[in-house]
Amino acid sequence: MTAEKITMGENGRLRVPNHPVIPFIEGDGTGPDIWAASKRVLDAAVDKAYNGEKKIAWKEVYAGEKAKNQVGEWLPEETLDTIKEYLVAIKGPLTTPVGGGIRSLNVALRQELDLYVCVRPVRYVDGVPSPVKYPEHVDMVIFRENSEDIYAGIEWEAESAEAKKVIQFLQEEMGVKKIRFPETSGIGVKPVSKEGTERLVRAAIEYALLHKRSSVTLVHKGNIMKFTEGAFKQWGYELAEREFGDKVFTWAQYDRIAAEQGKQAADEVQQAATEAGKLIVKDVIADAFLQQVLTRPKEYDVIATLNLNGDYISDALAAQVGGIGIAPGANINYVTGHAIFEATHGTAPKYAGLDKVNPGSVILSGVLMLEHLGWQEAADLIHQSLAKTILDKTVTYDFARLMEGATEVKCSEFANHLIENL
Numbered sequence: 555m556t557a558e559k560i561t562m563g564e565n566g567r568l569r570v571p572n573h574p575v576i577p578f579i580e581g582d583g584t585g586p587d588i589w590a591a592s593k594r595v596l597d598a599a600v601d602k603a604y605n606g607e608k609k610i611a612w613k614e615v616y617a618g619e620k621a622k623n624q625v626g627e628w629l630p631e632e633t634l635d636t637i638k639e640y641l642v643a644i645k646g647p648l649t650t651p652v653g654g655g656i657r658s659l660n661v662a663l664r665q666e667l668d669l670y671v672c673v674r675p676v677r678y679v680d681g682v683p684s685p686v687k688y689p690e691h692v693d694m695v696i697f698r699e700n701s702e703d704i705y706a707g708i709e710w711e712a713e714s715a716e717a718k719k720v721i722q723f724l725q726e727e728m729g730v731k732k733i734r735f736p737e738t739s740g741i742g743v744k745p746v747s748k749e750g751t752e753r754l755v756r757a758a759i760e761y762a763l764l765h766k767r768s769s770v771t772l773v774h775k776g777n778i779m780k781f782t783e784g785a786f787k788q789w790g791y792e793l794a795e796r797e798f799g800d801k802v803f804t805w806a807q808y809d810r811i812a813a814e815q816g817k818q819a820a821d822e823v824q825q826a827a828t829e830a831g832k833l834i835v836k837d838v839i840a841d842a843f844l845q846q847v848l849t850r851p852k853e854y855d856v857i858a859t860l861n862l863n864g865d866y867i868s869d870a871l872a873a874q875v876g877g878i879g880i881a882p883g884a885n886i887n888y889v890t891g892h893a894i895f896e897a898t899h900g901t902a903p904k905y906a907g908l909d910k911v912n913p914g915s916v917i918l919s920g921v922l923m924l925e926h927l928g929w930q931e932a933a934d935l936i937h938q939s940l941a942k943t944i945l946d947k948t949v950t951y952d953f954a955r956l957m958e959g960a961t962e963v964k965c966s967e968f969a970n971h972l973i974e975n976l
């Protein structure tokens with residue numbers, strides 16, 4: 555079988571050969587343990603689903619500590635070029651120091667390839683120990699904006715010449731009087747654009763319509779950050795109505811009807827829209843959202859949000875359904891077809907080299923990748939196997955410590971069980 559490139563078809567859909575080359579980054583910390591386990595499970599599922607007719611040709615590319623050690627750079631140009639060329643890649647977590655040091659390589663990869671959506675599905679798997687009473691009520695898909703916001707990393711260190719210059723500009727030319735301690739403030743910039751918002755919200759609504767989900771919720775802190783998070787809400791509603799017309803009913807429409815005809819009329823129109831199967835596009839302020847996902851998670855389905863909110867929401871919802879050990883994700887540019895699949899969690903450095911952590915998040919990120927390639931049969935096999943392995947209570951430390959009667963297994967052994975149960 556000759557290894558070939560995945561390409562983007564003229565119809566905007568990927569053309570996937572039977573032996574596609576897929577670059578991978580092993581990752582730092584626990585990355586090597588997790589990646590070794592994940593690769594075996596993905597290969598076994600593909601082999602079983604297609605009787606050897608399909609097979610991934612893995613191609614290692616370097617980033618993070620391995621790249622620094624081998625080629626002297628944290629994120630070599632060759633890695634970016636290879637992923638650009640082969641379109642679809644998968645990665646383990648990469649370390650980002652807090653405070654000083656290098657900026658996030660994870661964020662850099664997303665920015666360099668303009669992977670503007672981070673999709674993180676959050677769903678309960680039967681048997682997983684969870685801190686809440688009804689984890690099965692959580693079934694959400696987070697669409698996190700991935701290219702802008704304060705998360706983009708435009709900031710200047712306190713007392714640096716740059717910070718002083720920006721503060722001086724703000725005070726003298728922009729009339730800003732609200733910087734409480736100007737001499738010792740670091741400064742960060744939060745860019746949020748109409749284009750960035752629209753492409754994210756468009757992707758969330760298209761996904762929701764395709765998968766017949768009931769609502770898209772715009773999660774924002776627009777009461778405080780009016781021209782960034784507030785604009786996100788407004789641009790999101792405008793886009794929903796302009797581009798999706800009759801297929802959606804928005805709370806902005808609700809508000810207009812309520813203002814003109816009263817609340818009862820607006821309720822009736824919304825009820826009719828729901829019965830007609832229209833997608834409801836609504837919004838909520840981020841802090842209220844974080845309490846409501848605990849108290850009434852059934853009210854939320856597809857979530858569209860900005861970069862930093864999405865980061866916090868991803869970990870919080872992952873915990874709600876039993877933890878970061880099975881929280882997958884995908885960074886995608888739906889226009890170019892570029893995508894990098896990766897877990898929600900980080901490098902979990904205290905467990906590095908111990909063959910201990912749960913490889914589930916990277917495996918499920920691989921499942922998202924298989925689905926993205928259209929290899930649904932292989933993806934389904936892994937879902938079934940994971941469900942069975944967890945119900946058997948053969949699990950890694952993170953689940954074992956919260957389950958009664960579980961058998962704790964290592965990261966590699968968990969992969970063995972998954973392969974046996976395929």
Ligand SMILES: NC(=O)C1=CN([C@@H]2O[C@H](COP(=O)(O)OP(=O)(O)OC[C@H]3O[C@@H](n4cnc5c(N)ncnc54)[C@H](OP(=O)(O)O)[C@@H]3O)[C@@H](O)[C@H]2O)C=CC1
Pocket residue numbers: 646647648649650651660878879896897898899900901902903911912913914915952
């Ligand atoms: N996309 C990426 O590559 C990301 C990278 N990072 C980076 O990772 C580094 C470490 O970040 P940190 O804040 O500690 O967050 P981590 O997500 O790496 O780890 C926090 C805790 O989550 C639990 N955990 C994480 N991964 C697993 C797993 N596979 N199985 C079971 N439990 C797991 C562990 O919990 P417990 O202690 O309870 O056992 C761990 O101590 C930082 O440099 C950070 O910047 C962070 C997030 C994403």
Ligand SMILES: O=C(O)CCC(=O)C(=O)O
Pocket residue numbers: 648649650658659660661865868898900
């Ligand atoms: O890049 C990092 O180090 C952290 C990224 C992160 O937490 C995330 O993308 O969820």
Ligand SMILES: [Mg+2]
Pocket residue numbers: 865866868869898
């Ligand atoms: Mg995070």
